[in-house]
Amino acid sequence: MMFASSAVRTASRRVVASSTRRQFSSATAKTASSRSAAPMIAAAGLATAAFVVQQSKDKTYNLFGGGDAVQKAVADAEDKFGNYWPRNIMILFGPPGAGKGTHGPKIEDMLGIPQLSTGDMLRAAVANKTEVGQKAEAIMKAGGLVSDDIVVGIIRDRIQEADCKIGFILDGFPRTQKQAKALDAMLAKEGACVTKVIELQVPDSVLEERICGRWIHKNTGRSYHVKYAPPKSMKKDGSEKPIESTMLDDETGEPLMQRKDDTAAALVKRLQGYHGETVPILAHYRPHGIVRTVNANQKMDGVWGEILAALGRGGD
Ligand code: ADP
Ligand code: AMP
Numbered sequence: 001m002m003f004a005s006s007a008v009r010t011a012s013r014r015v016v017a018s019s020t021r022r023q024f025s026s027a028t029a030k031t032a033s034s035r036s037a038a039p040m041i042a043a044a045g046l047a048t049a050a051f052v053v054q055q056s057k058d059k060t061y062n063l064f065g066g067g068d069a070v071q072k073a074v075a076d077a078e079d080k081f082g083n084y085w086p087r088n089i090m091i092l093f094g095p096p097g098a099g100k101g102t103h104g105p106k107i108e109d110m111l112g113i114p115q116l117s118t119g120d121m122l123r124a125a126v127a128n129k130t131e132v133g134q135k136a137e138a139i140m141k142a143g144g145l146v147s148d149d150i151v152v153g154i155i156r157d158r159i160q161e162a163d164c165k166i167g168f169i170l171d172g173f174p175r176t177q178k179q180a181k182a183l184d185a186m187l188a189k190e191g192a193c194v195t196k197v198i199e200l201q202v203p204d205s206v207l208e209e210r211i212c213g214r215w216i217h218k219n220t221g222r223s224y225h226v227k228y229a230p231p232k233s234m235k236k237d238g239s240e241k242p243i244e245s246t247m248l249d250d251e252t253g254e255p256l257m258q259r260k261d262d263t264a265a266a267l268v269k270r271l272q273g274y275h276g277e278t279v280p281i282l283a284h285y286r287p288h289g290i291v292r293t294v295n296a297n298q299k300m301d302g303v304w305g306e307i308l309a310a311l312g313r314g315g316d
Contacts, residue, residue, distance in 0.1 A: 088167030094200030
């Protein structure tokens with residue numbers, strides 16, 4: 001069954017390969033069961049409609065008579081979503097530190113589709129010392145962009161996995177016009193296209209504090225901030241600096257770390273890349289009527305409220 005198994009696959013994928021982002025954020029961990037259940041309930045609703053329509057045919061479901069019948073109804077509905085409905089393909093767009101990793105997991109929870117972070121995938125490749133990782137390591141540390149061919153190849157493979165069958169959320173991709181065109185072309189092969197671009201808009205001036213205060217849990221990508229989202233265990237020294245040994249993941253108690261590229265110097269280069277190469281992508285998608293802009297320079301709850309509105313079908 002696609003919906004139920006996709007949540008399981010997403011979970012195991014992240015633990016094993018850390019290939020996508022932040023599976024076990026506290027919110028995600030708490031809602032893991034409801035997350036897998038929500039799409040199933042939706043599917044069951046659809047199946048109920050199918051039951052009404054099809055009850056006179058041979059394909060009938062006894063929805064009140066037992067688990068197997070309901071499971072079969074859900075499986076049939078899932079099959080229809082996965083094969084005949086267009087995929088929901090979103091881009092979570094914004095500069096480093098905008099909040100993509102903070103809010104992406106909540107969209108995952110809500111919609112039951114995975115967040116695919118090319119940054120997380122590349123960091124996993126670096127950690128595993130793969131050929132791609134070896135090519136990318138120095139570029140990433142300095143805040144440069146890895147070659148289009150590498151990241152396009154990574155995404156091309158990833159979106160063919162079963163958990164992407166009803167859709168996915170792209171985080172950190174596309175970052176150049178060439179990547180956007182490659183994405184459009186690969187989607188066009190199945191008659192699909194990007195369905196929404198959510199732009200998290202933040203002035204550069206607030207990003208250094210966000211980036212330099214960010215700590216992450218390496219295995220999951222779960223992110224914290226010394227001021228805005230501190231781990232429960234955090235203690236500060238006499239000069240108000242966090243004591244490293246007290247920076248522990250809320251869920252696992254494992255040590256947190258700071259990314260090598262989360263420095264003021266690398267941020268300058270990352271922002272140059274963002275404004276020079278990435279922002280023009282918005283002009284590429286805007287004529288499609290799918291770009292929604294969110295004010296991400298406010299408290300996290302306010303940002304989330306605007307994202308929820310942007311996910312709906314209303315205009316900008
Ligand atoms: P991105 O994935 O876009 O690079 P993150 O979601 O990791 O950004 O956020 C960067 C840092 O800023 C994290 O430490 C996060 O806790 C913090 N942060 C995210 N959104 C906000 C916000 N609205 N206000 C203050 N800090 C935030
Ligand atoms: P992120 O985690 O999105 O901040 O990405 C971290 C780093 O990975 C970036 O600074 C780039 O070096 C590299 N990277 C991630 N995604 C891409 C991409 N789509 N194109 C080129 N480089 C990327």
